[in-house]
Amino acid sequence: MVYVVPAKDVPSLQVVGTNARFPVHRIYCVGRNYGDHVAEMGNDPKKPPIFFSKPADAIVASGAQIPYPPQTNNFHHELELVVAIGTGGADIPMARALDHVYGYGIGVDLTRRDLQKAAKESGTPWDTAKGFDNSAPCGAISPVADDRHLLDTHIWLTVNDKVRQESQTSAMIYDVPETIAELSKLYTLVPGDLIFTGTPAGVGPLVPGDRIACGGDGLEGLAFSII
Numbered sequence: 001m002v003y004v005v006p007a008k009d010v011p012s013l014q015v016v017g018t019n020a021r022f023p024v025h026r027i028y029c030v031g032r033n034y035g036d037h038v039a040e041m042g043n044d045p046k047k048p049p050i051f052f053s054k055p056a057d058a059i060v061a062s063g064a065q066i067p068y069p070p071q072t073n074n075f076h077h078e079l080e081l082v083v084a085i086g087t088g089g090a091d092i093p094m095a096r097a098l099d100h101v102y103g104y105g106i107g108v109d110l111t112r113r114d115l116q117k118a119a120k121e122s123g124t125p126w127d128t129a130k131g132f133d134n135s136a137p138c139g140a141i142s143p144v145a146d147d148r149h150l151l152d153t154h155i156w157l158t159v160n161d162k163v164r165q166e167s168q169t170s171a172m173i174y175d176v177p178e179t180i181a182e183l184s185k186l187y188t189l190v191p192g193d194l195i196f197t198g199t200p201a202g203v204g205p206l207v208p209g210d211r212i213a214c215g216g217d218g219l220e221g222l223a224f225s226i227i
């Protein structure tokens with residue numbers, strides 16, 4: 001193929017136990033998927049979770065130094081279990097949904113909270129609040145082994161060694177099968193898609209110099225810093 005401008009490489013993530021990599025196609029995100037976070041944001045607990053997305057090249061691997069992004073004074077971390085899709089499909093039934101999962105990682109949905117608040121108030125899109133450069137740090141993907149899925153795993157995030165967020169993934173409002181079923185009503189999922197499954201309570205601001213670490217049972221760790 002000859003392109004008229006340089007074509008970017010496919011973004012990808014390391015995979016535990018192999019040198020082959022997971023190619024990132026799309027990054028879908030679930031909003032308002034933990035009741036304690038819905039409450040801390042003052043949102044209606046009776047409304048179902050929502051979906052949004054980030055560009056695939058927002059992915060950042062563990063070990064990165066992430067520049068504090070422009071156009072914000074309230075840059076937040078959101079700790080999330082990440083589902084890596086291995087088999088695609090549309091209208092995937094909940095009962096078959098886990099068959100579509102290649103593996104799991106731990107990620108952070110970095111958010112310009114002030115731009116998100118302004119977007120909510122004016123009813124305008126969330127893209128600039130959520131889908132900016134370097135907004136999706138994600139650890140290496142752990143392939144599903146022996147049909148063990150991380151439906152009730154402990155996840156945690158520290159900033160400068162202090163715990164800011166921790167939860168069991170069983171506290172999700174849409175669990176992983178329901179998330180896949182609902183998302184695949186809206187989009188045809190394809191191998192390489194990632195789903196950031198929403199954040200528990202404890203989101204908060206990051207500033208230059210902060211060191212972030214996160215992980216979970218059955219997951220590879222993720223660490224990065226803000227410069």
Ligand code: MN
Pocket residue numbers: 029030031078080109196198199
């Ligand atoms: Mn989020």
